[in-house]
Amino acid sequence: MKKPRDPSHIVPAWLEGVWSGVVPATARHLGRSSSPHNPLPENGGPSPSLPDGELVDPVLLEEELALNRALRAASAPPASSNFTRRVSDAAITESPLPGSHGSIGWFGEFSGAVGARLRTFFRILPTARAVGFASVGLLMILAWFQWQGQQRTRLAQSVAAMAHSAQATGSTHLPAYLRDFDAIQGVGAAPRPDDVALLTALSQ
Amino acid sequence: MAESSIPTTDAALMERVRRGDANAFAELVERWQQPVIRFVYRSLPDATEAEDLAQAVFLQIWKTAARYQATAKFSTFLFTIARNLTLNEIRRRVRHPASSLDVPHDEADPYPPQQIKDSTALSGVQALTRTELISLVNAAVAELPEKQRTALVLCQDEEVSYEEIAEILSCSVQATKSLIHRGRETLKSRLKPYLHSGEWEPLKPAIR
Known part of the structure; x- marks a missing residue:
């Protein structure tokens, strides 16, 4: 004799019809013409079988159906009669209409592809704005470093010129303070006119 | 006149909602309020909280209507939200557990007062038994792991297809079937003593 199969493995598939009340479970699946609410065979009757001929354990089947009944009985109570109105009021109060002027301005009036593109653009505007600010900030930092580099190059050139002049006057060692770019920068990057005149005279 | 008798699809209603049609939104709410409340109620079994x-x-549907693509089924979009x-609400409750201020009771009291739902359709004893x-x-349903509960509830209560449930849960169809099966097995084992109490209403066809 065929061993009855645990119905829980196949319940979601074939009980769908029973749940919706469309499939006459007892007649089609259990081979008996009884009420769909009482799909089990009487004592001594044959075990219910699936369409493929496999037997189903009646006890397990009854458990499955009892669980369905329990779940159905414990379903949520009906919604309040004013639920729809409450939700609609809250939607209009809390947030402007999705396609209204308040959300994306007069561009909301555009229809078709142009309208869709404009709406998309204005939807991503806050993100684009943040990315724009970040880019500008980054560019400013890069410009600052560039400017600093240029200043230091100019300073180095000045120091080189001074060193060259010092060598021309017979001094073999560059004064240590001339190697300190930061100290020089603190004094002032541009040489005073009399210093320039002196250096010129010395170089001659 | 003939146009009004044709039932409008959810996708068509959502398209109108995208354009800011409040009437279309109200129609969607009317159509889907009970399934959504049922779904939420399975995780938070309190009627008022489920409605809230x-x-x-x-409201989230209203705010994010622009993101809805007609290629996806509306119910998938709805149940995903x-x-x-x-899930957010459950996580919030775990982080900030609340205690009622209305009914202060002695912590040492082993039998704190319980609020019993009024069920006038049944006699006192029957109502108590049924409510319990x-x-x-x-x-038992609320204690199921979240994915099992969602899969089981969508299949059992809303008759959502396996494919759609798989999409909502971001898993395979086979995994969905497995989740439903395991959920049912867990429920059967937990509720076994009560399933044959004779208190359950007879199996009725779903009204959809």
């Missing part, structure tokens, strides 16, 4: 959260779900908001049984079922 369902309202939040519909419902699931996310329910329903609470047990609701508690």
Whole structure:
């Protein structure tokens, strides 16, 4: 004799019809013409079988159906009669209409592809704005470093010129303070006119 | 006139909602309020809280209507939002557990006062038994792992297809079937003593 199969493995598939009340479970699946609410065979009757001929354990089947009944009985109570109105009021109060002027301005009036593109653009505007600010900030930092580099190059050139002049006057060692770019920068990057005149005279 | 008799699809209604049609939104709410409340109620078995959260779900639909693509089924979009908001609420409760100020009771009292739902359709004893049984079922469902509960509830209550449930849960169809099966097995083992109490209403065809 065929061993009855645990119905829980196949319940979601074939009980769908029973749940919706469309499939006459007892007649089609259990081979008996009884009420769909009482799909089990009487004592001594044959075990219910699936369409493929496999037997189903009646006890397990009854458990499955009892669980369905329990779940159905414990379903949520009906919604309040004013639920729809409450939700609609809250939607209009809390947030402007999705396609209204308040959300994306007069561009909301555009229809078709142009309208869709404009709406998309204005939807991503806050993100684009943040990315724009970040880019500008980054560019400013890069410009600052560039400017600093240029200043230091100019300073180095000045120091080189001074060193060259010092060598021309017979001094073999560059004064240590001339190697300190930061100290020089603190004094002032541009040489005073009399210093320039002196250096010129010395170089001659 | 003939146009009004043709039932409007959810996708068509959503398209109108995208354009800011409040009437279309109201129609969607009317159509889907009970499934959403049922879905939320399975995780938070309190009618008022379920309604409040369902309202939040519909408000989210209203706010994010522009993101809805007609290629996806509306119910998938709806239940995905419902699931996310329910999960957020559950997480919020875990982080900030609340205690009622209305009914102060002695912590040492082993039998604190319980509020019993009024069920005028049944006699006192029957109502008590039935209410208790329903609470047990609701508690058992609410205690299921989230994915099992969602899959089981969508399949059992809303008759959502396996494919759609798989999409909502971001898993395979086979995994969905497995989740439903395991959920049912867990419920059967937890509720076994009560399933044959004879208190459950007879199996009725679903009204959809």
